[in-house]
Amino acid sequence: MIAEFGQITLILALLIAGAQSVLPMVGAARRDARLMAFADRAALAQFILVLSAFSALTLIFINSDFSVQLAAFNSHTDKPLLYKISGVWGNHEGSMLLWVLMLSVFGACVPVFGKTLPASLKARALAVQGMIGVGFLAFILFTSNPFLRLNPVPINGQGLNPLLQDPGLAFHPPFLYLGYVGFSMAFSFSVAALIEGRVDAVWARWLRPWVLIAWCFLTIGITMGSVWAYYELGWGGWWGWDPVENVAFLPWLVGTALLHSLMVLGKRHSMANWTILLGITAFSLSLIGTFVVRSGVLTSVHSFAVDPARGVFILVLLVIATGGALSLYAVRAHVLRGGPGFTLISKEGGLVLNNLLLIAATVTVFLGTFYPLIVETFSNDKISVGAPYFDATFAPIMVVLIGFMGVGPLMKWRQDSWANIRPLILKFGLLISVVGLLVYLYGRSVLGAISMGVAAYLAVSTCVVFGRKIGFGKPGMGQRFLAQPGAVYGFFIAHLGMAIAMAGITSMSVWAxxxxxxxxxxxxxxxxxxxxxxxxxxxxxxxxxxxxxxxxxxxxxxxxxxxxxxxxxxxxxxxxxxxxxxxxxxxxxxxxxxxxxxxxxxxxxxxxxxxxxxxWIWLGALMMALAGFVSLWERKR
Amino acid sequence: MRMRAVLIFGLCLIASALAFAQTPSEADIEQRARHVGKSLRCVVCQNQSIDNSNAPLAADMRVLVRERIRSGDSDDEVIAYMRERYGDFVLLKPPLQANTVLLWVTPLGLLAVFLIWYVVQSRRPRKSVELVPLSEDEQQKLQDLMKKTELPS
The missing domain is CATH 2.40.128 (Lipocalin)
Known part of the structure; x- marks a missing residue:
């Protein structure tokens, strides 16, 4: 009974998602308030239906109902309750259902929190969200149905993969998916803004919390994966540049760029086009991540079942979503008006550089991950791209990025000059040399010394920026410290976290x-x-x-x-x-x-x-995630 | 793949351990072999170097590396030998050649292009984007408009 109930709710969700992707679009074009309002109700209904389906599947696992094939293949009666529940998403079908559940959660948040949004923008964004829902619900129903029955019913199930029976890993997929799927908001609102032909600070300020949430959860998800690999796989490493790690890292890198460009858009009304492009890219990379992991193109502990039909289905979804959005961008981007200009030696300029360097880093990781596949497709040659490649390419880009990361926040908005910050740069240079020398005397490694010096510089410069904000040492400091907006604390904690992570990474790669x-x-x-x-x-x-x-x-x-x-x-x-x-x-x-x-x-x-x-690596990463949540907090005026 | 590696943990780890244990006194050989091993891929594994793989083939390859070092090869010669034997696939750091030009040039090329672009653009004197304040007349019009269109709350 429960399985059939789940099946029916999924089918209903698909039908509603179908209507949600069409009617509000039409409504927005015709300025028909009733059709636009349908989007709100459809989004909420979709959430309730998918939640019911997911609860049904969870009940099946808890009750060990082995007449359902998925439970029979992935659960067992002799298993702690925690792993019975985490077994729901410890397999392909269930994890896709979790994916759609997250999607419907974000969709339902739009009507709940977005009451002040322009009606047409909201309707269009929800329609796009509905289209993504159609794609993935159809994927589940037609290629990966979690509610299939099994006959005859086995006496017991086959159990969950023991590697996945771990408290850390039980919650790794939900966090990761919250991150992946959270970027769907950036995608939907970018596409909606392109159709509207309008992007402004209101749009950026509305989107910012959702991108922050997605980014934070993605950070936590990746960190949990790293910690798990460290203590469970027994090879004593925390990051292996494995394709599956890389595809989670790609949306993170672009998401980081997106966060920073949204800041420029929200405060200075500039970089609208670019922000839209990043929004589309971040979610496209999340889809690529889903595709790679679920299709078995690259096999690993994450590929539960390798089925070419599924891979092709997701690939088609990926091509439609990314191709469609990018075509729309090509046609409509010129409509979006830029804000006031700025000189490149300014805070905006620093953020442009941040974005460019993060894109260079993203392209590098993307190439390193997919190059062997590309070469094999076109020439049948087999090559490998492993950690030494990323050490030689990704690491230098990051060092340059961090070099600018210390200076950028010190700049003024709109226009600044090197002369203003030259004295500080000299002091930073001195700091790097002193720390570097001390580290060299202790650890006997040039690379380690430079890298530690740069980490120290980032930490100190972050403190300097924060100190300037609160007027360090001047009367009334305590009050100003407490009166900062969440974003300032967020900046401080996140950049400090980066410095701490960098120190950890350096010392692990040099002195382990x-x-x-x-x-x-x-x-x-x-x-x-x-x-x-x-x-x-x-x-x-x-x-x-x-x-x-x-x-x-x-x-x-x-x-x-x-x-x-x-x-x-x-x-x-x-x-x-x-x-x-x-x-x-x-x-x-x-x-x-x-x-x-x-x-x-x-x-x-x-x-x-x-x-x-x-x-320190994980501490730094968790600080970054915490910083994102802190940034969400806005002081009531 | 890692799972399978764990399954066959037994045999292969003994083999690998024997490989490690062969020359306890030759600390130098050991260190060089570990170093070289980190840049060679275990050719039956998913993205693992022979140094941290538990597959039996990785153990064989580790033995092979030590043999070559013992017979007087330099690190580069050992890598060249392994490459001849197993193909480019064995190199975790792909060599710069016709089919990897894009792979190697793109990252550092992009970095260079972006930095040069930034430096050139920031040195070019831009027309400063002064915001022209509204004239009194415009200010008045704006005030009127704001009053008229006050949103019903």
């Missing part, structure tokens, strides 16, 4: 140490000044897996630092082995141990790592 050895019980190895001794191996049993746990004592100069527990788990339902790393987390360095295969006679394979400042 690792080794792999075959250790018998009682044997030891030394890594980065620490002695790792394998003390014992104990077997055991948990609710849905068996494990073999290894204790590794870590000592420094003969004194015990900690005992790490690393385990290998065997999941009988899926016949899969996973490894659990043993990690001691400290602000300045992590100790990390992974135990592999082996036996008492030969010894066990032990991988040991010291990771200096790795937590």
């Amino acid at each position: 140490k690792e080794d792999v050895q075959l250790l018998k019980i009682g044997a030891h190895m030394s890594v980065g000044g620490y002695e790792f001794t394998l003390e014992k191996m104990t077997p055991g049993q948990e609710e849905n897996y068996q494990f073999l746990k290894g204790d590794v004592r870590v000592t420094k100069n003969g004194k015990t630092v900690t005992v790490l527990h690393s385990a290998r788990r065997f999941y009988p339902v899926r016949q899969m082995i996973t490894s659990e790393a043993g990690i001691q987390v400290r602000p300045m360095r992590n100790l990390y141990v992974g135990i592999g295969d082996g036996d008492a006679e030969k010894g066990w394979v032990v991988r040991a790592y010291t990771h200096p400042m790795v937590c």
Whole structure:
């Protein structure tokens, strides 16, 4: 019954989305208020229907109703409740339903929060939102129906992929999707603005919170993925330039550019065309991300099922959405009027440069991800593009970006001159040299020294900008500190977060140490000044897996630092082995141990790592996400 | 792929560990091999270097790298040897050649073009965009208009 109910609500949602994509458009063209108002109701109805379908599927998983094929293939009765629920989106069909649920949530937010929007703009944007809904609901119903029944009904299910049975990963997809799908707002409102032929500060200020929300969730989603890969995959890395990571990073980069250009548009009425283009691009890249991950073009832990028909369907959606929007842009962009001009040596100029550099970074990651595919398509040659490529291309662009990131916010709007900030730049130069020299003396690495110097410079310059805003050291500072708009705190926290992340990334890439050895019980190895001794191996049993746990004592100069527990788990339902790393987390360095295969006679394979400042990377990233939420907060005037 | 790698963890890790353990005294060889290994792809894996892959082939490739280093090859010679044997696919850092020109030129080219554009544009004296304040007459008209069209709230 529940499955059929879910199925029917999905079909209804598709029908309503169809009407939502046509009627309001017609209404806006004819200035018919009733047709335009239909968009509001349709968006709300769509949300309620999709939410019902999603709840139905969740109930099916919680009740372990294995007459539904999806539950039978992806769930199991011997599983903690958390993973029964997260199993709903731990598979292709369910995750697409989650995608559409997010889409309908954002759609429903438009009538709820957008009461002051111009009626025609709202109607058109909701119509575009409806079109995206039609595409993805049709995709679900025709190629990936989550409610298919199974006959005969199996006694038990096949369980969730053990790698996905992890609290961190349970919430990784919802956050990521909130980010991906949140950019649909930027897309819909960009397309609507192109049709209207009008973009102004009101438009930018309305869109800004939605882009901020999408960007924050995307940041959290990516960070969670990175943390999970660090402790679950057991290779001791936090970012591998894997295609699946890259396609989540692409909309993030463009989203960052979009946030900054929206600021210019909202405050200075300039860069309208460009902002629209970024809005379209950010969502298109989200669609590409969905396509890549769901089609199996690039295989990874994320590709639950490889089915060419699905890939083709999403590719067609992608081509229609991106192609359509960009064509519209080509035809209509000239209608949008630019605001007042500015000289490039100004805050606007700095933000233009920010956008250009972020685009260069995006193009680089895009090329690195898809180049092997392109080469193979056209010439049958197989090439690889891996981390060394990105180190050589992406990293320099980021260093230049961060170099300007310290100076840009110090500039005045509209017109400034180098002479005004020259004294500061000299001081910053001195700061980079001093920090760099100290780091070099301690860490013996030129690259590390430069990079740490630049991170310190970014942190200090961010503090200087914030200090100027609040009039640091002058009377009434405390009051001014409290009286700043959310965006100022947001800027401060986000840019500081970037500096912190950069310090972490630098120290991980320059000073991390690792080794792999075959250790018998009682044997030891030394890594980065620490002695790792394998003390014992104990077997055991948990609710849905068996494990073999290894204790590794870590000592420094003969004194015990900690005992790490690393385990290998065997999941009988899926016949899969996973490894659990043993990690001691400290602000300045992590100790990390992974135990592999082996036996008492030969010894066990032990991988040991010291990771200096790795937590700073995630701390910095989370600060950026927090900053986005802080920026949402607007002081009542 | 990573999952499969985990499944066959057993055999391959022993092999790899033996490979690592072969020359404990030759710390220099070990360090160079790890360094070279980071730039070579495990050719049966998804985007993993032979240094951090658990696949059996990666273990074989690690052994091969050490053999070449031991027989006196320089790092570049080892990489050239592996490339001859496995093709361009083995190089995680693709070489600059006809079919990778776009890949290599685009990022740094874009960076250069954008920076040059910015410098050139910002040096060019632009017509300053002075905002002309409204004349008194216009100001008056605006006031009147604002009064007339006050929105019903």
